[in-house]
Amino acid sequence: MKDEVVVRIDGLHKSFGPLEVVKGVDLEVHRGEVVVVFGRSGSGKSTVLRCVNFIEDPTAGSIEVAGIRLEGGHRTRRKHEQIRQLRLHVGMVFQQFNLFPNMTVLDNVTCAPRCASRGSNAEIEKRAKDLLDRVGLADKAKEHPIRLSGGQQQRVAIARALAMQPDVMLFDEPTSALDPELTGEVLSVMKTLSTELHMTMMVVTHEMGFAREVADRMAFFHEGRIHEMGTPEQLIESPTRPETRAFLDAVL
Amino acid sequence: MGEAWERLQLASARVPFRLKVAVVWVGIFAVLAFVGNAAQFDTDWIRDNLRYIVGGVRYTMTIAVGGIVLAIVMALLGALARTSRNPVAYGIAGFYVSFFRGTPLIVQMFLLYLALPPVGRNLAAEYTWLPEGFDEALLLDIGTAGIIALGLNYGAYMTEIFRSGIQSVAGGQGEAADALGMTYGQKMRRVVLPQAFRVVIPPTGNEFIAMMKDTALVSFLGTTVATAEVFRRAQLVGKADFKNLEAYVAAALVYWGLTVIFTFLQARLEKRIGRGYDRAHVAAAMLAANEQGQPRGGGAVG
Numbered sequence: 001m002k003d004e005v006v007v008r009i010d011g012l013h014k015s016f017g018p019l020e021v022v023k024g025v026d027l028e029v030h031r032g033e034v035v036v037v038f039g040r041s042g043s044g045k046s047t048v049l050r051c052v053n054f055i056e057d058p059t060a061g062s063i064e065v066a067g068i069r070l071e072g073g074h075r076t077r078r079k080h081e082q083i084r085q086l087r088l089h090v091g092m093v094f095q096q097f098n099l100f101p102n103m104t105v106l107d108n109v110t111c112a113p114r115c116a117s118r119g120s121n122a123e124i125e126k127r128a129k130d131l132l133d134r135v136g137l138a139d140k141a142k143e144h145p146i147r148l149s150g151g152q153q154q155r156v157a158i159a160r161a162l163a164m165q166p167d168v169m170l171f172d173e174p175t176s177a178l179d180p181e182l183t184g185e186v187l188s189v190m191k192t193l194s195t196e197l198h199m200t201m202m203v204v205t206h207e208m209g210f211a212r213e214v215a216d217r218m219a220f221f222h223e224g225r226i227h228e229m230g231t232p233e234q235l236i237e238s239p240t241r242p243e244t245r246a247f248l249d250a251v252l
Numbered sequence: 253m254g255e256a257w258e259r260l261q262l263a264s265a266r267v268p269f270r271l272k273v274a275v276v277w278v279g280i281f282a283v284l285a286f287v288g289n290a291a292q293f294d295t296d297w298i299r300d301n302l303r304y305i306v307g308g309v310r311y312t313m314t315i316a317v318g319g320i321v322l323a324i325v326m327a328l329l330g331a332l333a334r335t336s337r338n339p340v341a342y343g344i345a346g347f348y349v350s351f352f353r354g355t356p357l358i359v360q361m362f363l364l365y366l367a368l369p370p371v372g373r374n375l376a377a378e379y380t381w382l383p384e385g386f387d388e389a390l391l392l393d394i395g396t397a398g399i400i401a402l403g404l405n406y407g408a409y410m411t412e413i414f415r416s417g418i419q420s421v422a423g424g425q426g427e428a429a430d431a432l433g434m435t436y437g438q439k440m441r442r443v444v445l446p447q448a449f450r451v452v453i454p455p456t457g458n459e460f461i462a463m464m465k466d467t468a469l470v471s472f473l474g475t476t477v478a479t480a481e482v483f484r485r486a487q488l489v490g491k492a493d494f495k496n497l498e499a500y501v502a503a504a505l506v507y508w509g510l511t512v513i514f515t516f517l518q519a520r521l522e523k524r525i526g527r528g529y530d531r532a533h534v535a536a537a538m539l540a541a542n543e544q545g546q547p548r549g550g551g552a553v554g
Contacts, residue, residue, distance in 0.1 A: 087432070098422075098427065100442075115438045
């Protein structure tokens with residue numbers, strides 16, 4: 001089932017007032033695939049990611065996740081609920097972690113499955129502890145997030161998103177807010193998601209080492225469009241577009 | 253002269269600031285005592301009547317607590333409406349806040365107590381399909397009218413406090429809850445409101461203390477002698493004995509005492525809810541944990 005499409009983005013446009021940030025993006029992500037999205041700030045890469053789970057409402061175009069297809073444009077009450085159903089299939093990890101400071105680490109991870117009644121409390125808690133173990137933070141379950149380092153917080157955020165057993169994980173610059181010595185622990189957890197769980201992932205990042213190692217495909221965003229797309233070897237070693245080359249020269 | 257002044261300043265520098273402030277307070281009370289004495293302030297009368305006036309604290313507090321409970325409920329509903337994208341909820345809340353902030357509390361009390369009952373009677377006479385007893389339904393007793401007026405009035409002001417509390421919760425929190433597929437109710441109950449309440453508790457305490465003093469306005473609705481609150485009781489006994497000075501000073505002292513007590517309690521509560529969030533507190537806890545885990549005297553050096 002390697003060819004099963006988990007995320008299908010079709011003719012996506014997004015404007016903020018008069019400013020058009022995304023100007024027609026088409027992208028398919030297959031099950032188990034890791035797509036790294038990169039490009040200059042303001043190129044629309046984060047916005048596309050945030051449109052996939054309707055944190056931003058697309059102005060036009062459509063998004064399909066796990067067979068749920070939704071058009072952009074105005075929200076009706078019915079669509080509001082459909083968006084929520086779609087989100088249950090999508091995990092998201094934010095640049096600023098966004099852990100809930102009023103809850104313990106364990107409660108952060110169990111909160112959403114409890115809200116969605118995904119099994120008994122004991123099952124949910126067991127799964128949450130397994131996930132915390134997977135990200136190497138089983139001993140921090142009873143702590144509050146403020147007592148963790150940035151890298152630890154981001155790993156909890158990954159466990160929190162995984163707890164919903166999503167079909168795809170979105171990472172929006174997951175290491176950009178971290179001190180350099182803490183990015184490694186987050187990237188290595190992300191790598192195990194791909195190698196061990198075969199998780200489908202869309203990752204906005206400038207970590208080219210991670211991209212080279214983990215990505216199946218890379219998409220370079222420029223002025224609201226996918227400017228160039230290919231395998232990491234193609235894009236990093238021999239980009240065809242001058243904009244891609246200029247950007248890579250700047251970050252490598 | 254100049255030298256003496258300088259010596260005085262140097263001597264003064266050695267006296268703690270708080271002690272000087274205390275001396276100022278003692279001075280103020282001394283002046284007040286002197287004036288009171290000159291005005292033939294009757295302390296014996298106060299001693300005889302203070303018990304009765306303090307007895308009103310029960311009703312004062314009943315009205316204040318009832319009022320703040322209603323105000324918190326109204327403020328919560330109002331704030332949720334003011335932060336929602338629902339035009340009906342937003343509109344109703346906007347009208348509510350505008351009206352109750354735009355008219356005097358005393359007018360609202362009289363509207364509820366005196367102006368509303370005829371509305372009930374007339375509506376019941378006009379529309380016979382209304383349930384039986386509707387003509388009496390808007391007839392409130394004084395305490396209830398006072399509680400409702402205070403609750404609605406303070407609720408309007410507190411709507412703005414709660415709204416800013418909700419808006420103070422970082423936008424990323426709501427996004428994270430949305431991304432996890434939580435419903436609006438789940439997001440508010442589990443993520444946003446618990447964080448907003450922390451911000452809102454101190455100003456709510458201030459509102460409660462302010463309301464405690466505004467309960468005195470209820471006496472203008474004509475409280476019965478048996479259930480009179482502090483101000484009304486002072487008025488009753490003061491007028492009867494021609495001891496207005498003593499009576500109102502006693503009432504003022506009772507309100508002041510209550511305020512001091514609740515300000516103290518509020519400060520303790522604030523300290524408590526700050527725990528777990530307060531970075532200094534967390535840092536101290538982490539330092540303590542580290543010291544416990546390491547051999548004393550710094551094993552790394554040896």
